[in-house]
Amino acid sequence: MERRKQALELIKKSQKITFLTGAGVSVPSGIPDYRSINGLYHELEHPEYLLSHECLMKEPEKHDQFIKKLYHLEAKPNHIHQKIAQLELSTDKQIEVVTQNIDQLHRKAGSQNLTEFHGSLMECYCLKCKQQVSVSDYLSSSYHENCGGHLRTNVVLYGEALHEKSLGQAISAVENADLIVIVGTSFQVHPFCDLIFYRKANAQVIVVNQEAISLPVAHFFIKGDATDFFQEIMVD
Template sequence: MTVINEALEKIQAAKKITFLTGAGVSTPSQIPDYRSLKGVYAGIEQPEYLLSADCLNHEPQKFYQFVKLLYHPSARPNVIHEKIAALEKTKSVWVVSQNIDGLHNQAGSKNVVNFHGNLYDVYCRKCGQNVSWQDYLVCDTHQDCGGQLRPNIVLYGEGFTDATITLAIKAVEQADLIVIAGTSFQVAPFNQLLYYHKPQAEVLAVNQTALAIQEPFTMVQCAAEELFDAIKI
């Protein structure tokens, strides 16, 4: 039995699955990742600073010009998002995603924790009003009150809300199968969520490069869309 077939059997057999997803889940939708040779950070000095609370506060136009590069409004869910959403018809499914593109929600997944937020959720820092992302891409000043607009994403130097952490932990705790997909799984605190899985839960990782996880798991080293395309619903 190939490792892909073994992974497919685990997914079919599981009753409660939690997917922990990263940038590799969205690259088939033509959304670039961050750190690859063709990623968003390629050729940019101090990209983490450009996505930091310090940059937002002290050099807001530099932050704004960079964050606009992360928007890909024409992107659509791919087979990975679609299969995860379809699995909800027969199983208890949760998604905890590092991605800020909202594609899991767009695909129809109901139980989604956007761990790092959502680019398309924009609000005014002065009055708190929600504003359309379309307006934000035109100007980062709120027309109603003159306040600064920003996307509701977690920037470097910002903390996570207790509600987000609690819901993500709950999603991991309830699963009998954890599927890590499209992520190197090296960024904390996201990679620390695995600590909360049930002792009897199985862990499956699907990624183009092998992961180093300090506990038993099944590694499927391939593009995530290759495995998900083979899932029968």
């Protein structure tokens, strides 16, 4: 309990905070995570292949079938998304968010200084003519009605390079932070987990997660439901 109080006090006192968020942040909104027993990868033999550039090129229908299961258009920002946005919009703190999530819930909650590290499901385009299309168009057909080209999301797939702008923004967000808060992620996916190496030597780190993660720096670990923890964060 003392560690929890210290973590909350750090958030209260810190001026430059960067949140690194993963799938666990969106679970309270009804979006399943990837690797838990109830996650999207459970009982799938090669889930990473289904989310790969190779699958998109070789077996586009199999890729589309899986990626369309990732859509949860009814999902709304939960208390974690909302509290992070409130810290940015209602205080004089400098708040940055770098998220692995592709659901845009941070954006819907109002976060402005946001880097969607792996892209977004909510942006789709045609591989042939490069024209942007709506999510509803993609969900109704995997082929562009104008040119017949195959449609895809703007999610960064396995085997694809990260968007250079997103990578630069993420590194800058970590470099500038006095406090880094890692929330709802196993912190195993590269290069997202490598962002921690860009922290300042004196920057503090808090981890809020259901399970401990492997981290090469000293940190406050708050085990349990992140929603409970974020409800205790005060916004002046």
